[in-house]
Amino acid sequence: MPDVNYDESNVPDYTLPDPLLRDDGTIIKTIDAWESEQRPHLLSIFEEQIYGQAPPLPDTIDRTSHVVEHIVFDALGVRRQITVPLLNSESSPTMLMSLYLPVGAFAPVDIFLGLNFNGNHSLEPDDSILISSGWERHNSDDEIGRGAKASLWSLEQILSRGYGLATIYHADITTDLKDGYDGNIFSYFYKDGQTQPEPNQWGAIGAWAWGLRRAMDYLLTHESSVNRIMLMGHSRLGKAALWAGVQDDRCALAVSNNSGCMGAALSRRAFGETVEAINTNWSRWLCKDFHQYNGKESDLPIDQHTLITLMAPRPVYIASAEDDLWADPYGEFLGGYHANLVYHLYGKEGLTATEQPILNQPSMGTIGYHIRTGEHDVTAFDWQCYLDFADYHLRT
Numbered sequence: 433m434p435d436v437n438y439d440e441s442n443v444p445d446y447t448l449p450d451p452l453l454r455d456d457g458t459i460i461k462t463i464d465a466w467e468s469e470q471r472p473h474l475l476s477i478f479e480e481q482i483y484g485q486a487p488p489l490p491d492t493i494d495r496t497s498h499v500v501e502h503i504v505f506d507a508l509g510v511r512r513q514i515t516v517p518l519l520n521s522e523s524s525p526t527m528l529m530s531l532y533l534p535v536g537a538f539a540p541v542d543i544f545l546g547l548n549f550n551g552n553h554s555l556e557p558d559d560s561i562l563i564s565s566g567w568e569r570h571n572s573d574d575e576i577g578r579g580a581k582a583s584l585w586s587l588e589q590i591l592s593r594g595y596g597l598a599t600i601y602h603a604d605i606t607t608d609l610k611d612g613y614d615g616n617i618f619s620y621f622y623k624d625g626q627t628q629p630e631p632n633q634w635g636a637i638g639a640w641a642w643g644l645r646r647a648m649d650y651l652l653t654h655e656s657s658v659n660r661i662m663l664m665g666h667s668r669l670g671k672a673a674l675w676a677g678v679q680d681d682r683c684a685l686a687v688s689n690n691s692g693c694m695g696a697a698l699s700r701r702a703f704g705e706t707v708e709a710i711n712t713n714w715s716r717w718l719c720k721d722f723h724q725y726n727g728k729e730s731d732l733p734i735d736q737h738t739l740i741t742l743m744a745p746r747p748v749y750i751a752s753a754e755d756d757l758w759a760d761p762y763g764e765f766l767g768g769y770h771a772n773l774v775y776h777l778y779g780k781e782g783l784t785a786t787e788q789p790i791l792n793q794p795s796m797g798t799i800g801y802h803i804r805t806g807e808h809d810v811t812a813f814d815w816q817c818y819l820d821f822a823d824y825h826l827r828t
């Protein structure tokens with residue numbers, strides 16, 4: 433594999449595919465033509481060649497969920513723990529959701545929904561948080577680490593601003609083990625003799641996105657205290673949040689935190705993580721057919737700005753970190769910036785900054801963006817920006 437490029441002067445010349453250009457060379461000029469022709473066409477490219485086709489979601493959530501409720505953070509919020517079946521069969525795997533809601537809200541609240549890396553119990557040092565079956569399956573020899581990742585979720589800040597949060601351990605849907613196709617959601621859809629998805633079928637990012645959509649099914653049909661849902665994810669789980677958001681218009685707003693390659697960052701820049709690097713190091717995240725683009729970013733029929741256009745006209749926030757060069761902060765900015773064409777078609781402002789903003793200065797258009805000081809992480813400052821962005825779009 434070529435050396436990693438961190439030098440702006442070595443970024444190759446590239447031309448981005450125009451999301452409004454039809455294959456026959458004509459230009460999409462109306463929202464109707466975008467929604468009826470071009471958007472479905474571009475979405476199918478991501479489905480067929482990149483994240484892979486996922487099976488349809490079950491129509492209903494039939495089995496009763498097991499719910500435990502606690503008051504948390506000195507009565508700032510309530511935490512409900514709910515077991516959500518991924519499928520409707522008796523033997524279905526389940527995901528354990530922690531749903532935090534602010535106490536004292538008079539109407540259903542808008543919530544963030546995101547997968548976590550280390551288990552729901554990593555958000556709070558509290559023994560009442562249940563350990564999910566996915567965590568037991570994959571980490572039973574590890575330290576439990578209650579509260580070890582609390583700083584990534586800023587729960588008190590979220591609740592005190594009147595928003596909720598729902599979170600699920602990502603491996604309740606599929607583990608991140610390199611060859612982990614067994615005992616995961618994939619295996620429930622295999623035909624006889626199949627041991628892994630077909631080359632055009634879902635990878636792990638597709639499966640996580642599917643799980644997020646299943647979680648939305650649950651929240652929007654069984655939780656009367658939940659109003660709108662904002663998908664939020666960090667890094668690999670930010671890639672999944674974006675992919676879930678573009679597929680599902682029940683996602684009112686999406687937040688990509690340091691999502692990098694195959695998230696918000698342009699692939700053609702080949703800065704930091706490349707298509708070849710992601711497919712080599714994380715061979716089951718994208719579909720197998722996507723591996724044909726290793727070292728051939730310019731052959732891609734889309735780039736990641738196209739993914740952001742599929743969120744239009746809904747708000748999207750893209751966040752970078754100064755020291756997170758592997759995720760290509762400038763490429764993440766450009767991924768948002770070049771989505772503007774489609775936001776403008778809707779009469780929306782898109783990303784208003786024409787240059788990458790200076791450090792720690794958010795730009796808040798329909799597409800929000802900031803680059804903060806520090807590393808690949810989620811910080812209280814990041815959350816403050818997401819909450820301001822949610823206020824701006826959902827409360828004014």
Ligand code: GCU
Nearest residue numbers: 666667668669691692693705
């Ligand atoms: C690796 C991977 C990235 C990913 C990151 C993460 O660095 O190469 O694509 O975003 O892990 O999920 O933290």
